Amino acid sequence: MRLPRRPLLAAPLLALPRPTRAQDRKFRIVMMLFRGWEEACDGFRDYFAARRIPVDLIVRDIGQDLSRVPELIAETRAIRPDLVYVWGTSLAIAVLGPWDQLDPARHLTDFPVVFNIVTDPVGNRIVRSREAPGRSVTGTEYIAPVDVQMRAMARYRAFTRVATTFNPNERNSLSVVRQMQAFLGGGVIELPVALDAAKRPDPASIPDVIAAAKRAGAEWLYIPPDTFLNDHRLVLTRTALESGLPCFSASERFVQFAEGLAGLVSRYYSVGAFTAFKAEQILREGRAPESIPVETLTRFSFLIRMETARRLKLYPPVGLLRVAETV
């Protein structure tokens, strides 16, 4: 496996030739967010600015409350935008519905849609296939293939047992854990976060999860893309660090903005810009979303938090440092 020293930032996309003809009117884009504005949204917005494509971004955030989805859909229909941007797996499933069982009353079917920061859109039935979405929806993925992540983890430190924790309510996490099992077999220790009486994940159970992983002899704690864990990333990674358990993550925030040791990640900003590139194909070139494949960036960043490595005394191999980005 060969990893680039730097991630594929938006630069190549931003450097595309600029439009020669000024746009007469602004494109109206409704941005449906699940947990507020973050780096992927920056990348999406900056792409249009760099390409001098006039857009009117109408931002709506549901604050992780999926019960607000019908209201959001109704408002969007009233706005009648040129394009809808949907952030996150859970929100995309709720807003778009399964591609083969669409219910126009509950799901958004009237406008072209691009999704961003979504895990396994085919397994989650958002699109029929990556090559041919089968509906007026396209978008990007941001997670490196699970087998590639496992190999990258082994390159830092070889392992026989790896623990993983996740919110059992999040389909994106479950999908990744299933793929881990398929690739590693018996070496995976599954430690779902405990649910409270209301079937909601309980942050208080995180230290127990870490303790259980240590007891089971795990050499790594793998963190799948998971909104609940992202919200509690500091507690999760710090507890693991204090227990001497290195964390490997599928998304950058656990390393960049917490205390995880390493991760093979797509930079959210780059994925956002890549999603905007697909939006441009729909808005400016008039392409149907059905004809635009769902893709991931072809290069990922191997992120290493050196402070965590020093505290764990678990230094990256010299060869890995040649290609890794350190924070």
Place this chain on the structure above:
Amino acid sequence: MTPDRRLIGSVLALSVLLLTAAIGFVSHTALRSFEGELRPELEREATVVGSIGVQTLQRALDLGVPFDGLSGVEEYLATLLSAQPGLAYVLLTDAHGRVIARAGETPATFQGLPPGAVPPGRGAVTRLLGSSYDAALPLLATGQPVGWVHVGIARARLDTPLDDMRWDVVIVLLVVLLATAEFLRFLLARTVSTPIAMVRRLQERLAAGDWTVRAPTDMGAEAGHVARHLNVLVRRMNDRWDRLCWLATESSAAHRTAAVLAEVGGKLRFGMASVAERRGSDTASARLPLFLFVFAEQLSTSFNPIYAQALAGGGGTFGAALPIAAFVAAVALATPWGGEVVARRGPRSAMMWGTVPAALGHLGAALAPDVFSFAAARAVCGAGYAIVTIACQVHLAQEAPQGRVARSLGGFTAAVMTGAVCGTAIGAVLADRMGFRLTYGASMLVVAGIALLVWREFAPGGGSTAPRPGLWRSARIAFAEPRFAALAVLAAIPAKVLLGGFIFFLAPLELRELGFSQAAIGRNVMLYGLCMLPAIVAGAWLSDRTGRGGLIIAIAGALNGVGLMLPLWLASDIALPGAIVATGIAQGLASAPMLAVVPAIAGATGNAAAMLAFLRLAERFGSVVGPPAAAALLASGGAGHTMLMLGIFSLVTAIGYGLVLLLRAARREEPA
């Protein structure tokens, strides 16, 4: 030895002596300075690799990884080592010079730098450690060295290019000597032996009383001077005769004097309207264009299949064999037609006509975009080759003095072989330095030069409109003779199958597979011609001495077969040159006897010329079949298998030929 050969011999010996001394001195000096220049180059290379390694390790230290916490170092050093060919080792020592991690072969005498060694301001600490150049670069923590990265380059890296260079020098020397001999032979023939022969002929005519002759005055330098003197002498003699005749009519004793003069005039011939003596030519001067033509053609021998394979997209062996087969097929098909051209237009004109397709073919090969156009260009070249070689052969035969036709035709083979040896070696060196396409361009220029040479130096004429016997009738007569049929099928064809299939096709490809450089491939292929030259002389001598040409042909075929089976007993890098040497010796031994037995076979039928032509045609057939046959064998079972099968083929046909000879001998004895 005739006087001109003695002259050529002594001039050649002197040239060899002077050239060897000069080239020896220059190459010795060049090789020494080469080593002097290469060493810092190697040290710089080691330093660059070391600095790359240090950069990564230093980054780890700068990121807070302690020196003793560095992990995966051996794996990393191994990737560094493999990334740069020619490195002997890469290793990491601590500040005390103890080896922490290593990759590659470290010399037994290796010692790290002592504690307290001062890091250089720039670059590396370089040393000569046993058989390696060692460059050491420091790893720093808080400004102090905590470790050293050592990169070693084996001195063998120096020795290989030096060895290559020594070989190049030897080959260039050899080629220069052979080429010098050809050019000297030509120059001496034009300026010395031909004028002397002309003067001798003139003297003979004058001595016989013919004072009407004139020496040609278009000869340069001393020869022209002598010719002009002779003409003055002849003119004065004529003047005096005229004056004598006039005085005789004026004197009182005119009647008696006139009678005496009439008697003298009957014995001598005088006159101003006389015909000039022919300047004449000789076989030595006729060899040069042939030598140059074969030289140009053979420039590409060592890389033809490699170039073809590259044009074919790297893959199939058939792609590589196609241009060789196209060339040989064109030569075979154009041979009878070339003979017609020569007979009709004369050798000079035919040579000039033949250089046109040859030059175009070389140009086409240089510009070929794919393997098919390359094969077409080679076919065009082949047509030119057929015409020019036949024209040279006929020219040599026409110019040969009475009773020395065989030796003169021996000169044909020698010129071809000399051209082949020089061309193959120089071609490989050119291809190594200028690339394949430009080498073809060089061939084209040489061919153009030949056309100019022939136009300037050769006398026109020699054509004839006389009817020639039909082709099919001659073939029927030739092949009806079993000894000729056996010679063609069991000796001539197998020899050329081996030449085309092994020397021209398989050997270059396989030598490349073994990792030989282009120049080394050329050297090895050249071994064939080099061994063949003395073997031709030895074969001719043995054949004349024993009178058993047939036996020599059979033994040579068997020797060739055994030579190709060498991979059974030896490693490929020895077996392959060995097989090339065996093929050169065997084919050299057989070449003169093969020509010599034909007149003996033809004896009764009086069909020797036609038989020789059909022998050549059979050889061409073998050359056409050879490369594709070798390609098919190579595709089915690899190089070793191909050599073995070709060896068995040669051995079996040689034994078959031997048996035919034995049967004929037994039948001859029976009636007795």
